[in-house]
Amino acid sequence: MPRYDHSSIEPKWQAFWAENRTFETPDQPKEGSAGKLYVLDMFPYPSGDGLHVGHPEGYTATDIMCRYARHQGKHVLHPMGWDAFGLPAEQHAIKTGTHPRDTTYKNIDTFRRQLQMLGFSYDWSREISTTDEEYVHWTQWIFLQLFNSWFDPTFEWTGPDGVKRTGKARPIADLPIPDDVKSQGETAIRSYQDERRLAYQSEAPVNWCPALGTVLANEEVTAEGKSERGNHPVERRKLRQWMLRITAFAERLLNELEPLDWPESVKSLQRNWIGKSIGAEVDFFVLEPGKKADASDKRLDQRASSGYPAKPGDDVLRVYTTRPDTLFGATYMVVAPEHPIVDRIVTAEQKEAVEEYRRKSANKTDLDRTDLAKEKTGVFTGAYALNPVNGAETPIWIADYVLMSYGTGAIMAVPAHDERDLEFAQTFDLPVIPVVQPPDEKTDPIGFTDPGTAVNSGDYDGTPTAEFKKKITADLAQLGLGREAVNYRLRDWLFSRQRYWGEPFPIWHELDADGNPTGMIRGVDESELPVTLPDMDDFAPKGTPDPPLSAAPESWLYKTAADGTRLRRETNSMPQWAGSCWYYLRFCDPKNTEAFIDPEKEKYWLPVDCYIGGAEHAVLHLLYSRFWHKALFDLGHLSKPEPFQKLVNQGMILGEAELTAYRIADESAYSDKRDEKFATDLQRPWVSARNVTEEDGQYVEKETGAVLEAVMIDNDQVTKKGNDFVLKDDASIVVESRAHKMSKSRGNVINPDDIVKNYGADALRLYEMFMGPLEQTKPWSMSGVEGVYRFLGRVWRMMVDDAAESVTLNPAIKDVEPTEAQDRVLHKTIKAVTEDIEKLSFNTAISRMMEFTNEFSGQNPRPKSAMSQFLLLLSPFAPHLAEELWQVLGHSDSLAYAAWPKFDEAKLVESEIEIPVQVNGKLRAKIKVPAGSDAKAMEAAAKADESVAAQLEGKQIVKTVCIPGRLVNFVVKG
């Protein structure tokens, strides 16, 4: 009795595909190709834990798309690779002494085995790892492109895509050098260039994580001031770091997002991350210490003729505001503690307090900063500035709620119309002047931040906010006191890490005679790429920001240039993002030793037609990739402005749903906190889930604060009450019903290996697609897996004779013409499955195939042609089973490139259809009418129906709604 045996079928076909190179993608399309399709998965980090059930979700979705597209005659590129640099392998090395390379390639082998076991149709001949030396070569080459260019914000040009743009990355050699720099000589010129490169060094306060021994990007630090990886504390330190000038591309990253076929949510995340705001810069003149504003001060007036300077003078405090209309309400100013003007303006009396505050805030970690968000702090500098619109003397404070890195690092504070300023003003008892009247008279203008009408604003009184903004910005520009300004929340990308297991920078530092760096740098010559990692066996962080590579062998670390200059290598390494920024390009031409990608191949394959992966990369990876892509585009290496045309986020797969009840954790805790009657109770009392809250990782009862323990409850111990589940024994105790994220600590992790072993790869693939919509978060269910496994068994028995000794065709399958009814079911199924695949609605496609199977399993004879066509529909989802049965049906070839079945609309038509009849919108009857009946015929048929007639009896028909083929609705009165 040959049963459906996945464990023999699946390895058989995997071996067949590998031997026959079924899924290798030739560079040239086959004759008559229906066009190219590039479908990409976000390649995984090959962690030591192996594949997680989340991986096959997106991978199955793309695999279905690709297999379907091959049946449609498309030239499909479907590659896989490894994002293999990263912390865990290095931490493993520190612990065990195993070289990160060994760990990494071992893990890659595991991942490859697991993915191949799932039957994905990747072209494995294109496999790449970001850690391969040839790959590192081109990652470093791209870095050099960035290093060797600058951004010209005013350059107008038309790209290969025919779009006109302003602003372009250009070769550094094209950077105009001002005469005063030129006159200072070669060193000055080089410094001038270095400051303007797309890859540049900066000495800035950065997020230093002692536990990880590295600096982290802002993006890698959580709101709580912890590292995203590992949750270790992060502190601020001033260090020399490599930065990438992503901010130069802010406007294009924002604008060119619009036409992409991406989820609106991801676009909006990126928009918020870029954070464009439009406002004005305004100059306030600082008064000399002890001096009052007086008529002899002509500085304001002089600006009318001198105009608005590009850089503010020493006696000017320049602020950025999105609300220039509230200038009349600016009662004080605040500068960031790091602001350079502080030293110039602070008065003798305030100096000590200011210095003390600056010291404190410099050491503040991000954690402290957010903690202090509740209460504003700051110190008065003793200095005043002149409000340009009314000459009012405005005190200047320093406070760390103003950030040096945004805008000009200084603000005008309008406490009446800004929450933060109001809080600060209230703390320090500063004046609050309302200058915006809310549209609703009853609303208090103090604390009102929305648009309204100007008050207390001199001649501008009565002007609506939007108009006022434009007007005063123009007026200030006229007087040379301000101008319109745009700001972005986006910061330059901190690109260096202090780790061993990453790409080395292709950079040399020049040394002086004493071996000290001169500050001059040069790129490694392209012919010397790649810069490979030196062999080392000590990877441990030293607790100092000296990278592990600074302990590399001398031969790696130093060399003497042709011109005799002594050089030392850059010892920072690149972040993990570097490799993933451009891997989608390399897949098109993975073995090219002359270039990172052949331009013809780039033109042919790009952009990626569909990119599927987790939402956790919505901002970082996708923004970084787009940035690199645009820079390479500007430099003429790429022909399309965007890398990923369509993006889909797969939803997270949670663990199996759990029921949790809570009860008092221990006797002592409850006996003194709760009522007497409970104290005598032997059983520790349950607490309704509604009264439970989480504090510091502990569950506690809301009112009493008593510590609780969570208890897993069985299905049969609860009952449904309203919207809640409650204990059967005590209906007042609400039980929490929820699926949690899979985690080792919770013990709810599902291992794909186990599923494949017990149910097979086809069942795992099918189940993950059947769970629900791809984009949605959904809980795992073991009995759901059994459900689809049973379905596969039904498909097997529909085609195979399970009474026979060996695998033979089911005798019900005959070479006969399908009946009209069979044809209808078949063509309905073809239509539905085809359309569902195109919509990526895989769960409903599977439902349709189940319906087909339910229908045809009961039929005898079963036409062979219908069976063959059905197998093609099933094959993208369950390729192993489909291939096996395809063979059983007598086909000798693989079905991988067989033509997709076509449906015939004519065969979908039924001769008679059932139509609902409503009376006043309520369903009253169903009638059968010939297909294609017109409204009149339908109405007549409806009226002729007995129960409809009864409903209409003695009533007046006001209106009849008749939609041919859909329904009849009588609107009646009386």
Added chain:
RNA sequence: GCCGAAGUGGCGGAAUGGCAGACGCGUCGGAUUCAAAAUCCGAUGGGGGUAAACCCCGUGCGGGUUCGAGUCCCGCCUUCGGUACCA
């Protein structure tokens, strides 16, 4: 606080403004079996009614548009995800 997504049976989920709950799980009943597993058949939103016919209620809550609303509009509530002094 702000931004985004979502609320439909016991559960996962289906429904171009037109028969709510396709399909699967679970449950119940039956067939097969010495028995079980596997498999097959049937029932299954809630309430009333006689296990029929039939009737009433039902897509988070409250309004609205419409002959007709799970679907569109307005206002709330809840959950999940992201974000956080960005002037």
